[in-house]
Amino acid sequence: MNEIALLIAATLASGTPLAVAGLGLLLNEKAGVLNLGAEGMMLVAAIAGFATALATGSDVLAFAAGAGAGALMAAVFALLVIGLNTNQYATGLALSLFGGGFSAFVGVSFVGKKLEDRVPFEVPGLADIPFIGPAFFKQHWMVYVAIALVLAMSWFLYRSRAGLVLRAVGESPESAHALGYPVRLIRFGAVLAGGALCGVAGAFLSVVYAPLWVEGLVAGRGWIALALTTFATWRPARVLLGAYLFGGVTMLQFALQGAGVEVSSQLLSMLPYLATIVVLALISRNPLWIRINMPASLGKPFHPGA
Amino acid sequence: MLKLEARPQPSKVMSLGSPLIALALTVVLASLLFIALGKDPVRGLSIFFVEPLNGLRATAEVLLKATPLMLCALGLAVCYRANVWNIGAEGQFLLGAITGGGVALWLTSQGITGARGLYSPLVLLAGVVGGAAWAAVTAVLRDRFNASEILVSLMLVYVAQQFLNFLVFGPWKDPMGFNFPQTKTFDASTWLPQLLPGTRLHWGIVVALVMVAVFWVFLFRLYRGYQLQVGGLAPAAARYAGFSARKSLWTALLISGGMAGLAGAMEAAGPLRQLTPHVSTGYGFTAIIVCFVGRLHPVGIVLSSVLLSMMLIGGELGQSRLGLPNALTGVFQGSLLFLLLACDTLITYRVKWRSAPRAVAPTAAPAAAQLKEVQS
Numbered sequence: 001m002n003e004i005a006l007l008i009a010a011t012l013a014s015g016t017p018l019a020v021a022g023l024g025l026l027l028n029e030k031a032g033v034l035n036l037g038a039e040g041m042m043l044v045a046a047i048a049g050f051a052t053a054l055a056t057g058s059d060v061l062a063f064a065a066g067a068g069a070g071a072l073m074a075a076v077f078a079l080l081v082i083g084l085n086t087n088q089y090a091t092g093l094a095l096s097l098f099g100g101g102f103s104a105f106v107g108v109s110f111v112g113k114k115l116e117d118r119v120p121f122e123v124p125g126l127a128d129i130p131f132i133g134p135a136f137f138k139q140h141w142m143v144y145v146a147i148a149l150v151l152a153m154s155w156f157l158y159r160s161r162a163g164l165v166l167r168a169v170g171e172s173p174e175s176a177h178a179l180g181y182p183v184r185l186i187r188f189g190a191v192l193a194g195g196a197l198c199g200v201a202g203a204f205l206s207v208v209y210a211p212l213w214v215e216g217l218v219a220g221r222g223w224i225a226l227a228l229t230t231f232a233t234w235r236p237a238r239v240l241l242g243a244y245l246f247g248g249v250t251m252l253q254f255a256l257q258g259a260g261v262e263v264s265s266q267l268l269s270m271l272p273y274l275a276t277i278v279v280l281a282l283i284s285r286n287p288l289w290i291r292i293n294m295p296a297s298l299g300k301p302f303h304p305g306a
Numbered sequence: 307m308l309k310l311e312a313r314p315q316p317s318k319v320m321s322l323g324s325p326l327i328a329l330a331l332t333v334v335l336a337s338l339l340f341i342a343l344g345k346d347p348v349r350g351l352s353i354f355f356v357e358p359l360n361g362l363r364a365t366a367e368v369l370l371k372a373t374p375l376m377l378c379a380l381g382l383a384v385c386y387r388a389n390v391w392n393i394g395a396e397g398q399f400l401l402g403a404i405t406g407g408g409v410a411l412w413l414t415s416q417g418i419t420g421a422r423g424l425y426s427p428l429v430l431l432a433g434v435v436g437g438a439a440w441a442a443v444t445a446v447l448r449d450r451f452n453a454s455e456i457l458v459s460l461m462l463v464y465v466a467q468q469f470l471n472f473l474v475f476g477p478w479k480d481p482m483g484f485n486f487p488q489t490k491t492f493d494a495s496t497w498l499p500q501l502l503p504g505t506r507l508h509w510g511i512v513v514a515l516v517m518v519a520v521f522w523v524f525l526f527r528l529y530r531g532y533q534l535q536v537g538g539l540a541p542a543a544a545r546y547a548g549f550s551a552r553k554s555l556w557t558a559l560l561i562s563g564g565m566a567g568l569a570g571a572m573e574a575a576g577p578l579r580q581l582t583p584h585v586s587t588g589y590g591f592t593a594i595i596v597c598f599v600g601r602l603h604p605v606g607i608v609l610s611s612v613l614l615s616m617m618l619i620g621g622e623l624g625q626s627r628l629g630l631p632n633a634l635t636g637v638f639q640g641s642l643l644f645l646l647l648a649c650d651t652l653i654t655y656r657v658k659w660r661s662a663p664r665a666v667a668p669t670a671a672p673a674a675a676q677l678k679e680v681q682s
Contacts (some may be wrong), residue, residue, distance in 0.1 A: 078642070080648055084310070084647075084651040086648065086651065090643075091647050093643075094643040094644045095644075097636070097640045097643060098640025100640070101639060102636070104631070104633035105637050220461070224461075226457060227454075229459075264476055266471040267468065271467045273461040273462075276457070277453070277461050277462070277465075281453040282451070284452040284453045285451045285452060290452070290498065295528055
């Protein structure tokens with residue numbers, strides 16, 4: 001019973017960075033920009049957040065540093081993709097490769113250092129309920145913020161005027177441009193905000209989840225977050241659901257090991273990646289469904305008057 | 307303000323010039339970084355761009371590292387020309403090392419021995435099959451399930467790495483290896499023969515150069531290669547001409563998986579002669595940069611694989627001589643790709659200085675007309 005509560009708690013914690021990064025990428029993609037650089041942005045943000053947390057001891061500052069680092073990386077991407085019309089796939093890949101190298105370079109002096117385990121935020125009243133409390137209400141506060149972010153994103157995209165314009169830019173930039181909206185500026189903003197969210201996710205990994213720095217700490221979560229937007233068929237609430245599903249699969253390997261299942265740890269470590277592939281294949285199987293839901297101009301450059 | 311103006315035709319000069327400009331800018335960036343780190347920039351640059359080619363031994367090491375880069379990048383170039391975004395060459399490389407290494411280990415354990423290098427073709431062939439099979443997983447999922455080849459091929463890298471770890475920590479671990487995660491040393495009959503005595507350079511570089519010629523013929527002289535590239539450049543035109551997109555997908559992925567697998571088997575049977583978790587030091591990812599810097603062209607790939615290999619060696623030298631983190635190589639490689647993509651803009655655009663106020667109406671009018679069309 002107690003183990004199950006801990007498993008649920010761990011699932012929420014490991015799903016949170018995926019959810020936050022997934023939301024950021026969703027925002028990007030709703031504006032029509034596909035950023036394959038998520039992994040690189042998260043890595044650079046992870047080391048920025050870790051260094052800040054080590055220096056100041058403040059989680060808020062660490063997340064802010066992570067968001068700043070993510071946005072800065074995204075700005076480089078946006079300048080190339082939106083300013084110079086470079087290929088979005090290749091530029092995103094470049095961002096990931098650069099982020100991997102840069103974070104390893106900056107992080108060398110931080111390897112082996114460890115932050116103290118974060119004290120969970122106990123939701124007053126609810127945290128004392130047996131089972132429910134330890135499972136859901138003794139978490140780092142960012143876990144709750146992530147859920148709030150999902151609600152905020154849903155509201156922004158589907159209930160606010162700015163969200164409507166953003167979606168229009170992703171569906172038909174030509175029309176949005178003709179109506180007088182600054183398409184490239186909006187895309188730039190969406191990319192920056194997406195980068196900042198990926199940055200928060202990266203900082204969460206190094207400051208709260210791990211809490212330490214090793215080279216390649218993000219371990220493919222940036223790519224899983226990219227896959228999440230497809231799983232979710234570009235819906236914020238489903239991003240959260242998918243993130244917890246993958247958080248659960250990640251935790252399952254430890255649970256199985258704990259239960260004494262006779263499978264080597266390396267084979268169990270494949271689980272999250274295999275699950276990503278399987279779910280991606282199942283969701284993508286219906287091309288019509290994907291085409292209806294995907295922002296129509298995703299990945300396509302837009303240059304007015306060119 | 308600076309303004310980009312579309313050229314009537316892509317500039318041939320710039321398509322060759324842009325990698326050179328990007329390299330020059332990377333060198334400038336590297337100098338600034340050396341200064342910021344308090345190191346002599348001249349010394350730093352010479353470690354990265356001169357010393358790796360200083361003397362026979364050093365040059366042999368550069369060519370040794372250039373071999374897997376060249377092979378992986380050749381395959382990736384075919385993919386990217388066909389607009390198939392395989393970014394999992396690293397995983398296909400690892401699988402090639404596993405299948406090639408597996409055959410070598412099996413021969414070793416059966417006591418099937420012979421002259422040095424006798425069975426290396428068998429090992430390499432197994433590597434090609436392993437790499438191609440791993441790429442085929444991506445092809446099936448793309449073809450049958452419409453799953454993004456970018457994400458699938460990348461996820462398979464992590465799966466392949468864990469599989470390799472499983473083997474060298476588990477069933478394939480050398481019982482006499484002092485508990486290190488490594489296999490037995492392969493029998494000499496499976497090793498790739500040396501090319502230059504006194505160096506680690508093996509015949510793989512010759513195989514790679516032959517493949518360069520083969521790929522040049524395939525891409526520019528064979529109808530199949532032409533079909534593939536039309537599919538990448540203009541899918542609609544390819545459909546009208548009756549070229550099969552499915553066939554292109556499979557061809558591109560199997561070729562590039564096979565090449566990466568070949569590189570993996572070569573690495574195992576060449577310099578390493580055993581399997582460890584670190585068979586690849588990111589060759590599959592570096593090859594993506596090699597591929598773009600080399601303009602997706604076989605000859606360009608030869609040059610860029612040597613360049614990137616020099617940077618890899620430079621990183622090792624910088625670590626031992628200047629105490630710089632080896633990860634600096636990754637920073638330079640990433641910057642090079644970024645700057646290259648930025649400079650590539652010059653191929654299709656001209657940079658113009660414009661002081662006149664922006665004209666809005668002429669650009670807005672056609673778009674408005676288009677909107678009307680959409681609405682009607």
